[in-house]
Amino acid sequence: MSDPSEQPEDLDTRVLQRTVTHLADRYAGIFPPELVERVVFESYATLARTAKVRTYLAPVAGHFAADRLAALAHAKDRDASGIPQVLFVGRHDTGLAQIAAALLAHHATDTAVVRSAGILPGPAVDAVVLEALAARGVEVGQVYPKPLTDDVVRAADWVITFGPRDAVVVYEHTVHQHWDVADLQDAAPERVQAVVDDLDHRVRALCADLRA
Incomplete structure (x- = not known):
């Protein structure tokens, strides 16, 4: 069972769901929506373990998830950008x-x-x-x-x-x-x-x- 402190508040959940929708649209045809959602919420839980201030945790987690997905996309097609x-x-x-x-x-x-x-x-x-x-x-x-x-x-x-x-x-x-x-x-x-x-x-x- 995950630590309750890693679970998003209702407001954070709404922010994270909007992030999932945005990133799923961005990576449509590259990653399935389920993977995008997993990365977003996993990023939130990971940062929550060490965050002292949670006020902006959901947006920061969204930024972290976006960077991880960009890394995954690069690894998948390494020669695309150069x-x-x-x-x-x-x-x-x-x-x-x-x-x-x-x-x-x-x-x-x-x-x-x-x-x-x-x-x-x-x-x-x-x-x-x-x-x-x-x-x-x-x-x-x-x-x-x-x-x-x-x-x-x-x-x-x-x-x-x-x-x-x-x-x-x-x-x-x-x-x-x-x-x-x-x-x-x-x-x-x-x-x-x-x-x-x-x-x-x-x-x-x-x-x-x-x-x-």
């Missing part, structure tokens, strides 16, 4: 993976699809991460820790891991790199800046590889 897909994986998706993903999205613009995920996703992105990115003029939009799911791993052309090196089982078509970067937990401001500089250097090199 745009490389990059996944950054951290322990909690609250620090290094979020910074690297935001920097790559900033530098690569529309030449790559960028995602981040956590092995044990935390409740929120670290405030120091948002401050460090804002100081560089990097737009982050709606960011939140996301669980690592097989659909995003399967879709990825590149997987970049932080922390545990073997935490992700990548597929044959995937390029895997492990970036040994210092953790940001309890780091002093100058140390945070040095880590972001390191990540920015690595991301720029990766961006050049993707474009090549």
Whole structure:
């Protein structure tokens, strides 16, 4: 039996059902409506396990489900877009993976699809991460820790891991790199800046590889 805290409220259920209808229309002929519904409600339940604030949980879950379905569609027809897909994986998706993903999205613009995920996703992105990115003029939009799911791993052309090196089982078509970067937990401001500089250097090199 699922945890009652993962069950949607009536209002959330209506929002999720509208999301199901919208995404089922978008992926008509690609995915059956039953799969779309399962992904939407599964995404809600997954995020509910770590969410401290549930006010916007249903819309966030809809965004997460839409991204997972996009990943599934890419994995199903990998040659359709030709745009490389990059996944950054951290322990909690609250620090290094979020910074690297935001920097790559900033530098690569529309030449790559960028995602981040956590092995044990935390409740929120670290405030120091948002401050460090804002100081560089990097737009982050709606960011939140996301669980690592097989659909995003399967879709990825590149997987970049932080922390545990073997935490992700990548597929044959995937390029895997492990970036040994210092953790940001309890780091002093100058140390945070040095880590972001390191990540920015690595991301720029990766961006050049993707474009090549």
